[in-house]
């Protein structure tokens with residue numbers, strides 16, 4: 001619960017504040033700036049920065065279908081090893097999962113979303129995740145945001161700690 005933020009406001013970076021309406025708009029449009037999905041040696045695809053990001057900036061969301069952890073585990077065990085790896089498990093009051101297993105999501109069938117291509121790193125991670133809730137037509141929806149945990153340079157790969165092997 002500690003990770004749930006109603007508004008992301010990094011201290012000392014007033015220009016990077018994103019309020020609820022901006023986050024709602026960005027998750028809907030998926031027009032995140034400064035990110036490139038590209039091939040990364042030994043990892044398949046990955047995401048690199050095409051501009052600098054400062055600590056605390058919102059990078060993008062881990063876009064997917066919010067389902068229960070049980071539903072997520074069922075999909076995970078029924079998916080081949082090559083195709084699995086796009087399920088983000090997290091805890092709110094219950095076990096939850098952001099399912100980004102399919103290349104195109106239901107709400108953006110015409111475009112590939114960026115967040116699902118971010119690779120794992122332990123100590124070398126430059127992103128952290130935060131669970132955010134947005135009100136969409138009276139319904140609270142989970143949004144997982146990636147936030148820069150370090151200063152990020154152009155051409156640097158974006159990485160977060162998956163928390164699992």
Ligand SMILES: C[S@@+](CC[C@H](N)C(=O)[O-])C[C@H]1O[C@@H](n2cnc3c(N)ncnc32)[C@H](O)[C@@H]1O
Pocket residue numbers: 042043044045046084085086116117118119120121
């Ligand atoms: C959420 S996807 C990340 C994007 C993926 N590389 C792609 O091509 O779309 C997770 C999968 O990426 C690969 N992956 C992630 N981090 C990696 C790393 N540090 N080294 C090698 N493969 C990695 C693994 O196959 C993992 O199951």
